[in-house]
Amino acid sequence: MKKILVTGGLGFIGSHTVVELQNAGFEVVIIDDLSNTTLKVLDSITEITGKKPDFYQIDLRIKNDVKNFFDTNKVDGIIHFAAFKAVGESMQKPLDYYENNLSALVYLLQEMRDRKIDHFIFSSSCTVYGQADELPITEKAPVKKAESVYGNTKQIGEEIIEDASKAHGINAIALRYFNPIGAHESIKIGELPLGVPQNLIPFVTQTAAGIRKELSVFGDDYPTPDGTAVRDYIHVVDLAKAHIAALQRLINKKNKKSFEFFNVGTGTGSSVLEVIKAFEKASGKPLNYKIVGRREGDITAAYADTTIANKELNWKTEKTLDEALASAWQWQLKQ
Numbered sequence: 001m002k003k004i005l006v007t008g009g010l011g012f013i014g015s016h017t018v019v020e021l022q023n024a025g026f027e028v029v030i031i032d033d034l035s036n037t038t039l040k041v042l043d044s045i046t047e048i049t050g051k052k053p054d055f056y057q058i059d060l061r062i063k064n065d066v067k068n069f070f071d072t073n074k075v076d077g078i079i080h081f082a083a084f085k086a087v088g089e090s091m092q093k094p095l096d097y098y099e100n101n102l103s104a105l106v107y108l109l110q111e112m113r114d115r116k117i118d119h120f121i122f123s124s125s126c127t128v129y130g131q132a133d134e135l136p137i138t139e140k141a142p143v144k145k146a147e148s149v150y151g152n153t154k155q156i157g158e159e160i161i162e163d164a165s166k167a168h169g170i171n172a173i174a175l176r177y178f179n180p181i182g183a184h185e186s187i188k189i190g191e192l193p194l195g196v197p198q199n200l201i202p203f204v205t206q207t208a209a210g211i212r213k214e215l216s217v218f219g220d221d222y223p224t225p226d227g228t229a230v231r232d233y234i235h236v237v238d239l240a241k242a243h244i245a246a247l248q249r250l251i252n253k254k255n256k257k258s259f260e261f262f263n264v265g266t267g268t269g270s271s272v273l274e275v276i277k278a279f280e281k282a283s284g285k286p287l288n289y290k291i292v293g294r295r296e297g298d299i300t301a302a303y304a305d306t307t308i309a310n311k312e313l314n315w316k317t318e319k320t321l322d323e324a325l326a327s328a329w330q331w332q333l334k335q
């Protein structure tokens with residue numbers, strides 16, 4: 001049985017990916033520093049699949065701890081989620097973001113190089129495209145100067161991986177996520193923002209739950225049908241399954257280059273107001289919101305052209321926006 005290391009495996013996307021890896025017959029070992037999650041997620045994963053992944057609490061910025069892990073754990077591939085991910089925070093703490101998001105990546109790749117470990121899947125983001133000139137966004141769209149430090153760490157991360165894959169024969173795939181939302185059907189794992197949510201959906205569900213007074217809609221003067229910004233909201237379970245598909249592509253040596261990247265979205269854009277309306281329908285709860293000014297750094301619209309990912313990964317989304325919002329609401333009710 002192949003053993004896969006999942007860094008950040010107790011996080012939102014990481015935990016859902018661990019479940020799908022176990023469902024697909026992989027053995028999983030998780031590294032997480034617990035800076036943005038809790039150990040309870042490990043129990044929840046075990047409750048869902050009946051299999052408890054090995055777990056190590058390691059700070060991947062400590063090179064020696066990374067080395068020691070590989071001295072005692074033989075793995076057949078790595079899915080690397082561990083990173084800081086708050087766009088706004090990244091502008092206040094750029095050096096923390098470069099250190100955590102990039103030095104950890106380099107240390108992992110050095111171990112892969114030295115121990116001849118193959119198969120690396122990287123958590124990237126559509127944010128590398130900035131405001132794309134054409135919609136939907138294909139993989140041919142140019143990578144633009146990142147609008148945030150967070151986005152820059154994803155761009156630089158991809159470049160580091162490409163150089164390492166060429167020089168050392170590490171086969172790697174970067175998945176450029178659009179906007180992951182929702183929760184596993186068991187409602188035992190989901191998005192766990194610590195503090196005030198930065199992302200739309202957790203803020204929506206916390207407002208509906210009465211934890212937040214009202215949702216601020218950041219701008220209704222965008223050149224979109226209803227004036228609010230458009231994004232491609234993908235169910236986190238569909239996103240998790242894309243990682244399994246990417247890993248199988250590498251294991252089965254179907255990749256055409258040593259470094260590839262794919263846009264992982266639904267292919268459909270939804271505006272903030274459309275999401276609010278869909279949430280009210282899915283939850284049966286009217287949402288308290290007000291229109292305010294635009295948020296600095298936001299783009300008008302982003303949604304994926306999924307043609308390449310569907311074909312090359314033999315993967316496509318199966319869940320709808322309504323299902324994702326309903327699961328997000330069910331998850332919120334359990335908090």
Ligand code: WQD
Nearest residue numbers: 085125127198199200201203216217218229231272295298
């Ligand atoms: C979505 C839309 C906001 C909050 C970022 C990163 C991306 C990924 C997801 C990490 C926008 C609007 C939001 C609110 C609002 N990062 N909004 N009121 O900015 O598209 O993507 O987070 O996983 O890489 O770039 O996601 O959820 O913050 O915003 O009106 O309180 O909702 O303006 O139009 P974003 P988001």
